[in-house]
Each structure stands twice: as structure tokens, then as C-alpha cells.
Amino acid sequence: MKNKEPIILAVVVFFTLVLYYLVEPYAHHVMHKQIASENFVYADLPAIEKQGDVARGAQLVMGVGACVGCHSINVVGLAPVMDAVTSAKGYGVNPPDLSNVGVIYDEKFLAHLIKNPIEALKVEHKYGGATGLTHPMMAFSGAGGDLDQELADMVAYLKSIAMKQEEVTPKIAFELACGRCHAVNYEKWTQIGTKPNFKDEKDALAFDIQTLEYADSLKGYLGIVPADLSMYIRSRGEHYISTFMENPQNYLKGTAMPRVGVSAESAEKVIEYLKDAGDTKRAQREEVGKSVMIYSIIFAIFALLWKKEVWKDLH
Amino acid sequence: MAHFTKATSVKDWLNQRLAIEKVEKVLASEYWIPKNINFLWAMGMVLVVTFVFLLVSGLFLLMYYQANIETAFYSVNFTIMREVDFGWLWRHVHGVAASVVFLIMYIHMFTGIYYGSYKKGREMIWISGMLLFITFSAEAFSGYMLPWGQMSYWAGMVITNLFSGGSLHADGLVEWIRGDYVPAQAFLTRFFMLHVVLLPLAIIGLIGLHFAALRIPHVNNQDGEELDFEAESKKYLAGDKAGSKVMRFANDFMSKDMMVVGVYLIFFFYLVFYNYGFAMDPVNFDPADGLKTPTHIYPEWYFLWSYEILRPFSIDIGLIAFAFAQVIFIFLPFLDRSPNSVPANRRGLFKFWFWGMLVDMIILTSMGKLPPEGIFSTIGLIAALVFIAMWIVLPLITKNEKQVQGEIDEK
Numbered sequence: 025m026k027n028k029e030p031i032i033l034a035v036v037v038f039f040t041l042v043l044y045y046l047v048e049p050y051a052h053h054v055m056h057k058q059i060a061s062e063n064f065v066y067a068d069l070p071a072i073e074k075q076g077d078v079a080r081g082a083q084l085v086m087g088v089g090a091c092v093g094c095h096s097i098n099v100v101g102l103a104p105v106m107d108a109v110t111s112a113k114g115y116g117v118n119p120p121d122l123s124n125v126g127v128i129y130d131e132k133f134l135a136h137l138i139k140n141p142i143e144a145l146k147v148e149h150k151y152g153g154a155t156g157l158t159h160p161m162m163a164f165s166g167a168g169g170d171l172d173q174e175l176a177d178m179v180a181y182l183k184s185i186a187m188k189q190e191e192v193t194p195k196i197a198f199e200l201a202c203g204r205c206h207a208v209n210y211e212k213w214t215q216i217g218t219k220p221n222f223k224d225e226k227d228a229l230a231f232d233i234q235t236l237e238y239a240d241s242l243k244g245y246l247g248i249v250p251a252d253l254s255m256y257i258r259s260r261g262e263h264y265i266s267t268f269m270e271n272p273q274n275y276l277k278g279t280a281m282p283r284v285g286v287s288a289e290s291a292e293k294v295i296e297y298l299k300d301a302g303d304t305k306r307a308q309r310e311e312v313g314k315s316v317m318i319y320s321i322i323f324a325i326f327a328l329l330w331k332k333e334v335w336k337d338l339h
Numbered sequence: 340m341a342h343f344t345k346a347t348s349v350k351d352w353l354n355q356r357l358a359i360e361k362v363e364k365v366l367a368s369e370y371w372i373p374k375n376i377n378f379l380w381a382m383g384m385v386l387v388v389t390f391v392f393l394l395v396s397g398l399f400l401l402m403y404y405q406a407n408i409e410t411a412f413y414s415v416n417f418t419i420m421r422e423v424d425f426g427w428l429w430r431h432v433h434g435v436a437a438s439v440v441f442l443i444m445y446i447h448m449f450t451g452i453y454y455g456s457y458k459k460g461r462e463m464i465w466i467s468g469m470l471l472f473i474t475f476s477a478e479a480f481s482g483y484m485l486p487w488g489q490m491s492y493w494a495g496m497v498i499t500n501l502f503s504g505g506s507l508h509a510d511g512l513v514e515w516i517r518g519d520y521v522p523a524q525a526f527l528t529r530f531f532m533l534h535v536v537l538l539p540l541a542i543i544g545l546i547g548l549h550f551a552a553l554r555i556p557h558v559n560n561q562d563g564e565e566l567d568f569e570a571e572s573k574k575y576l577a578g579d580k581a582g583s584k585v586m587r588f589a590n591d592f593m594s595k596d597m598m599v600v601g602v603y604l605i606f607f608f609y610l611v612f613y614n615y616g617f618a619m620d621p622v623n624f625d626p627a628d629g630l631k632t633p634t635h636i637y638p639e640w641y642f643l644w645s646y647e648i649l650r651p652f653s654i655d656i657g658l659i660a661f662a663f664a665q666v667i668f669i670f671l672p673f674l675d676r677s678p679n680s681v682p683a684n685r686r687g688l689f690k691f692w693f694w695g696m697l698v699d700m701i702i703l704t705s706m707g708k709l710p711p712e713g714i715f716s717t718i719g720l721i722a723a724l725v726f727i728a729m730w731i732v733l734p735l736i737t738k739n740e741k742q743v744q745g746e747i748d749e750k
Contacts, residue, residue: 334590334591
């Protein structure tokens with residue numbers, strides 16, 4: 025009798041694959057906006073050609089630039105004037121400490137952020153112009169010299185005090201880039217810091233109240249309390265998160281979320297942090313997966329040999 | 340009372356009380372299977388294996404899952420996925436098996452349709468199988484509620500809403516099913532009960548019925564040939580293993596079952612470890628929020644074809660069409676009026692009916708997931724009408740089918 029099994033198998037596999045293609049890749053392609061990564065080059069912002077001078081940058085940051093009026097720089101001993109909750113009451117969100125902004129953010133983005141925060145952050149629909157609202161971070165209009173040179177100097181200074189790229193951990197990148205607005209419950213991260221393990225329930229509740237107060241300020245600033253990102257790596261996926269960070273307006277026109285402005289390297293660190301939160305066991309999955317696949321193949325080989333042995337007498 | 344003698348061995352002791360030798364013969368070594376079969380006949384065993392995966396992984400998950408709307412999502416995504424050793428593995432096995440079990444069931448069903456394995460005394464096999472399919476659907480749906488993610492909540496909302504019966508406005512019935520006006524704690528707890536107790540019990544009972552239904556008519560074969568199992572098995576037992584048209588269930592057929600299971604396990608574990616996204620929808624990794632409707636609400640892939648039969652029509656007609664689609668497969672043995680129980684490719688118009696139905700259901704499935712806009716809703720509407728029309732014409736085309744000899748082509 026002719027063996028029809030290969031053709032039957034081919035038919036089953038064919039229909040299964042067609043079904044899979046239509047229901048998964050094709051349907052998701054139709055349902056979701058396809059946004060390609062721009063590799064964090066911020067092409068809309070013109071390049072700053074000038075070479076920065078660290079010493080002059082330091083003077084500007086501490087002096088005319090007035091950065092330290094709102095921002096702390098822990099690494100040079102400038103501690104925050106107010107705690108996060110009080111700061112957020114004033115500004116809507118706690119202004120970041122500037123110690124490591126030079127390594128986490130893209131340098132061109134930083135320069136433009138100092139020059140014109142509304143444009144760099146892509147929040148024209150919320151601040152300035154016709155809206156009549158002022159952005160909490162003031163634009164730097166220059167100290168009298170060449171503006172581009174001054175911007176380059178300030179960025180050079182910020183880069184000089186920042187930690188080295190290889191020292192940046194996923195947590196540091198996440199906290200500075202996302203963590204002042206987004207909580208990550210599964211990593212015990214709140215917008216005002218990692219929640220410690222309190223011995224006394226009173227202290228734990230006091231911390232929670234601080235977090236809630238901070239969240240209230242955020243709500244006033246952004247309209248909602250930004251989402252907890254614990255499971256975002258599973259609910260949104262790497263590509264979505266990465267391109268969303270690059271420019272939130274691409275996905276959600278008019279969203280209150282500003283463009284983050286991170287460098288490509290920092291974006292990778294942020295993704296890694298979210299993987300640790302929502303896909304914690306991925307390394308173990310790979311490892312166990314390999315062993316199980318090898319076991320399955322060996323099982324299949326033995327099963328095949330057994331079948332041949334048993335069926336020898338049946339033909 | 341039976342007469343018991345002093346046992347000569349443990350086996351003898353058990354034999355006198357439980358007739359284990361006889362049971363073994365009935366269930367395995369003298370349970371006769373035709374030799375003229377292909378790997379599609381192993382889908383039953385593949386389903387048993389998958390069901391065992393579901394059962395065992397489910398037991399482990401049950402040790403940590405909390406059926407509480409405040410903690411359910413956390414217990415699944417934090418406790419099970421991060422804290423419990425290998426909790427992620429049990430969840431992935433459970434989620435992937437729940438999806439794959441439907442793929443195998445569909446293959447199993449279409450195998451039955453293709454080879455006419457629902458006729459000539461095999462009607463109860465088909466009917467019990469379809470009852471299993473419906474119970475599995477309820478089991479899958481109730482399980483989908485448990486992680487209490489966005490899709491759990493909104494699928495629960497949409498599906499329970501169907502029971503309002505459109506213009507009948509049976510809102511009281513919907514509230515009775517939910518135990519509340521909206522899916523909430525009462526809803527989650529009852530679906531938890533259904534998922535872990537009532538429906539598994541029903542499934543196990545129906546599996547027993549499904550197996551029992553096979554006993555008298557025996558398994559069909561590739562050519563729909565009517566075998567004299569009595570005579571053929573005598574031939575086998577007399578030593579003519581090669582000449583007999585039948586073989587033992589164990590180890591003869593089981594060795595082939597296991598070979599197919601072996602290949603299946605490679606496929607299954609590949610999905611579990613490397614391609615699980617299709618079975619674990621991203622939207623369900625957002626916690627349930629009654630104030631935030633997801634942009635696209637769609638059921639799991641295995642419900643999409645019937646969902647698409649509901650969707651393109653106005654609410655009342657849609658519900659009738661949907662109800663029709665849910666039950667019509669059960670009546671297949673009675674709607675197919677042909678006396679032939681041979682493979683579909685030898686059955687005239689039924690051949691086209693079979694492939695047409697398969698393709699139509701794949702089209703319905705893919706349209707069911709896509710947003711109901713433009714060309715997609717047109718295709719969906721046509722496919723739904725074709726589905727209904729095909730079932731209406733089935734008795735007509737099969738009634739006039741020419742009788743074919745159930746002969747085997749001995750080439």
C-alpha cells in the first residue's frame with residue numbers, strides 16, 4: 025500500500041501555518057501601528073557643532089544657567105533643597121538630579137532641552153504659544169555669548185561629572201529616564217524611590233502616603249498617574265517600549281508624556297530593567313528550554329525505534 | 340459469593356478480586372485496532388497527553404493562584420512568574436497546552452469528518468467528542484478569566500453579555516450569570532469554581548464516554564472498510580500477525596501513538612519555550628480595568644470562527660447564527676445523508692464540501708481577529724453566510740451521493 029503519511033502531514037502543516045500566519049503576524053500587523061526605530065538620533069533637532077569647554081560649562085550650570093536653582097547635583101555635593109514630594113508639589117514632577125544626566129541622555133537632546141524644553145520634549149500641545157502655559161523648566165536664553173557654544177559647554181560639563189557608560193546599570197538608567205513618573209511595583213520601585221522593607225507598619229504607611237501625595241502632583245501635571253510598568257515588557261513588548269520612548273507622540277498624539285531623550289545605550293538599559301521586572305526568568309527559560317528540547321528529541325528517537333521494533337512483525 | 344482460593348502470587352491475589360488480566364486484555368492487548376490507519380489516528384493519544392499536561396500544570400498553579408480580584412493578577416504575574424520556583428514553566432505549559440489542545444482537537448475533528456468516522460454506529464463517538472469540544476471551550480473560557488487581566492475582564496464582559504439574547508433584553512439572566520452587574524468578585528469566584536472543579540469533572544466523565552463509545556463500533560480506518568474484528572483478531576492470535584487486518588492496542592498501536600507523541604512533544608515544547616506569545620495575549624498582561632476598554636477585544640484564536648459568525652450581522656440575527664454555529668457540528672452524523680463512509684476524496688460533492696468547510700473556517704478565524712472594518716467585514720460576512728449555506732446544503736448533496744464500494748486500493 026502506498027504510504028500517504030508524508031502528504032497528509034504536509035497538508036496538516038500547511039493549513040496550520042496559514043492559520044497561524046493570519047491570526048498572529050498578519051492580524052497584529054493590521055491592528056497595530058508600525059513604527060520603525062529611529063535609533064535615538066533625534067533627527068528633528070539640529071546638531072550642535074561647537075566643542076564644549078568643561079570649566080566654562082561648570083560656571084554656566086552653577087551660575088547664569090540657574091540649573092541648580094531647581095536641580096540637585098549630588099556628585100558635586102549639591103544636595104536637593106526639597107524632598108521629592110515637596111518638589112513635585114511645586115513643579116508637578118521632581119526635577120532630576122543632574123549627576124548622571126550626561127551619560128543617560130543623548131548629548132544633542134540635552135543641549136536642546138536646555139535651550140528649549142518644550143520643543144525637545146515635544147510638548148508644544150501643552151505648553152507655550154497658544155496654550156498660555158509655562159513649562160516648569162525654563163528655556164535658557166543664553167549668557168550673552170554664542171548660545172550654541174554655551175550649550176555645548178554645559179553639556180560638556182554634565183558629561184564630565186557623569187559616571188562612565190559601562191557603570192550605568194539598568195536601574196540607574198530606568199530611574200532617571202522613567203522612574204520619576206512611573207512606578208514598577210514588582211521591583212518595589214515607586215516614583216519617590218525604592219520602597220524599603222519597614223519594620224514598623226506605621227513607617228510603611230507613611231511611605232505609602234508620601235507616594236500617594238507625589239502621585240497627586242503627577243496627576244495635576246500630566247492628567248493621570250502614569251502607568252505602573254511592571255508587566256510592560258509582556259503587555260507592550262520591547263519594540264513598542266523602545267519606539268514609544270523615542271517619541272510618544274508617534275503612538276499617542278497629544279499624550280502628556282514628554283519625549284524621554286535617552287541615548288540608544290540607555291534605552292537598552294531601560295529595556296533590560298523592564299525585562300528584569302516582567303520577564304525575570306528569561307535566562308532560566310532559555311536554559312531549561314534547551315534541555316527539554318534535547319530530551320524531547322531523544323524521546324522521539326526512542327519512540328520511533330520502539331515503533332519500528334513492534335511493527336516489524338505486523339507487515 | 341465467588342469462590343476464593345489461597346493466592347499463589349500477588350498477581351493471582353489481585354486477579355481473583357479485580358480480574359486484572361481480563362481488564363488488561365479488554366483495555367489493551369485484545370483491544371483491536373485496524374492496521375490501515377495513519378498518524379492522524381494518534382491524535383487521541385496526543386490529546387490525552389496534552390490533557391495530562393493541563394491537569395498537572397493546573398494543579399501546581401492552583402497552589403499559588405488567588406481567586407480574588409485584588410490579588411489574582413499579582414498572584415499570577417508576580418508570585419507564580421517570579422517567586423515560585425519554575426512557576427513560570429507551569430504557567431507557560433498551561434497556557435500553551437490550552438491553546439494547542441484546540442489545534443489538535445480541530446485536527447482530530449476534521450480527520451473524523453474526512454474519513455466519515457461519525458457514521459455506521461460511530462455516531463456516539465462523534466457526539467461525545469463534540470460535547471467534549473463544547474466543555475473544553477467552557478473550560479478554556481473560564482480559565483481565561485482567572486489572571487484577571489484586561490482581556491479576561493473584557494472578554495468576560497462581552498461573552499456574558501451574549502446571554503441577554505439581543506432584543507430579548509434578558510439582563511436578569513446576565514446578572515445571574517455574573518453574580519453582579521459587571522464582572523467582579525462574584526464573577527471571578529464562580530468561574531474559578533467552574534474551571535477547577537465542575538468542568539474538569541465533566542471533561543473527565545465525557546472522556547470516559549468518548550472512549551466507551553469506541554468500544555463497540557471500533558476505530559475507523561483509512562478506507563472506511565468494514566472489518567470483521569472477530570475473525571481478524573482470531574487470525575492475529577493464531578500467529579498470523581502480518582496477515583491479520585487488525586493489531587493490538589498495546590503495544591502495537593501504542594508504539595505508533597508514542598512515535599507521534601514524540602514528534603508532537605518537540606513541537607509542543609518549542610512553543611512553550613520559544614514561541615508562546617500566540618497563547619498568552621499581550622493585552623492580558625495589563626491588569627483588569629473596568630474604566631479602560633482595550634482598543635481591540637478578541638477571543639483566543641480557537642473561538643474566532645464562531646465569533647466571526649456572530650459579528651457581521653445585526654445583534655439578533657448574529658446571535659441566532661452564533662447559536663447555530665455552536666451546535667451544528669453535533670448533528671453532522673444526521674445531516675450527512677450519504678450511505679458512504681469512505682474518505683471525502685472519494686465522495687463526489689462531499690469532497691468539495693469538506694475542503695470548502697476547512698477553508699471557510701480558516702477564513703472566519705482570521706477575519707474574527709481583524710478589526711471589523713472595510714474589506715475584512717465584507718469577507719467575514721460572506722464567509723459566515725457560506726458557513727451557514729454549506730450546512731443547509733449538506734443533506735441535499737449527500738442524499739444524492741452515488742454509493743461507492745468501500746474497497747481498499749491494494750497498490
